[in-house]
């Protein structure tokens with residue numbers, strides 16, 4: 001039997017404790033232990049961005065973070081993005097621009113886009129496309145996603 | 156994923172002790188962008204413990220001093236290097252390489268130390284580190300030793316680190332007057348791919364800025380390890396800088412490369428790319444040295 005580790009971290013602003021096995025990724029813990037299924041498993045090897053979360057404010061692939069690594073740190077997932085009153089402007093722009101079809105890539109794209117706009121509120125189209133290179137979408141052809149991000153930048 | 160333990164040593168001595176005790180069964184975890192994938196995909200079946208080295212102060216160091224140069228802690232992620240304005244002003248040729256590792260998510264985590272210790276022949280930062288005369292500071296059971304970066308990798312995925320050893324710091328000398336460097340890679344996409352060929356170069360010019368006094372040319376993905384092509388560097392200090400001199404250095408780099416054919420490109424194609432990239436990287440490095 002593998003011993004379980006007791007980890008304390010801030011998840012979406014809330015102090016959270018959980019037990020995990022040392023071999024588990026942050027993505028596995030979010031989905032299977034904490035029932036935060038917004039982060040998706042696409043490739044499980046760092047290429048698709050579907051599992052994106054913010055770790056201490058920086059965009060990471062949660063499939064490439066070991067769960068014990070987050071002890072004492074803060075994680076923001078898609079579940080924490082909207083306020084009780086309203087969607088985040090990026091979420092709103094994705095809806096209004098129909099920037100999704102099946103939606104599996106959407107949480108990752110939205111968090112990646114938020115991370116971009118937080119540090120560069122008025123990106124060019126080229127900057128948006130370059131920044132989003134680590135996020136893959138099999139459905140939309142990317143154009144509506146890029147438009148949504150540019151739209152969100154206007155608000 | 157088989158890993159059954161996670162260790163987070165707070166000092167070099169603690170890390171060395173675990174690595175020495177466990178040998179092949181332990182691997183350092185820096186950004187995890189190589190090691191987590193390799194363990195998960197069953198490519199490192201012997202690994203039982205991941206040793207997270209990010210709690211060791213020396214491995215997070217990042218300091219630049221115009222007199223003594225740049226010190227990069229082995230676990231410092233790419234973004235810290237290129238977001239530092241003083242470092243990116245002083246070492247644009249290093250930033251060329253650091254800023255194109257993976258995408259934003261990878262750069263949040265991937266370290267230069269991990270790129271080097273993973274020792275892939277296609278690693279992007281290694282030719283840039285070689286061109287910039289980087290020294291690797293290694294700690295182990297016997298104390299500390301230093302190895303020039305061009306001697307670090309020994310075969311694909313292999314390097315000079317012995318049992319119990321870890322990379323602590325990458326030391327880059329201060330940029331010399333009238334010097335310039337550049338790194339270029341060719342990939343079929345715009346981002347997020349493994350180099351078909353990479354070329355890192357550096358030059359130092361004389362006061363008239365018309366001759367090279369020193370030059371280094373390094374290549375990725377054309378041999379079992381990253382290469383330092385001494386002949387190409389030597390050819391550049393051998394006359395007035397002009398197109399013919401640069402062409403000649405590019406030809407010597409092509410001659411020194413020993414590429415394989417694989418799904419990213421066949422050997423002839425790679426050799427052709429070496430010529431193109433070395434030439435262009437030299438042009439950029441020379442332009443930077445002249446400004």
Ligand SMILES: Cc1cc2nc3c(=O)[nH]c(=O)nc-3n(C[C@H](O)[C@H](O)[C@H](O)COP(=O)(O)OP(=O)(O)OC[C@H]3O[C@@H](n4cnc5c(N)ncnc54)[C@H](O)[C@@H]3O)c2cc1C
Pocket residue numbers: 045046047182183184185186187188189190191192208229230255256257258261264265266267268269270271272273277278279280316320321322323347348349350
């Ligand atoms: C989607 C994706 C895209 C990528 N794109 C690129 C790219 O464009 N260019 C490129 O070159 N690479 C790329 N990579 C590979 C990888 O991101 C880089 O090699 C990265 O620099 C590895 O750093 P890390 O900190 O994540 O290393 P880790 O995975 O933590 O470690 C890598 C290896 O080095 C060992 N190690 C790490 N630090 C030390 C140390 N201090 N002492 C001893 N051993 C140590 C580890 O045990 C492991 O074997 C990509 C990877 C992914 C998943």
Ligand code: FES
Pocket residue numbers: 040041042043044045046047048049050051052061062063064
């Ligand atoms: S699931 Fe993490 S990047 Fe694809």
Ligand code: FES
Pocket residue numbers: 099100101102103104105106136137138139140
């Ligand atoms: S909407 Fe289906 S993958 Fe992007």
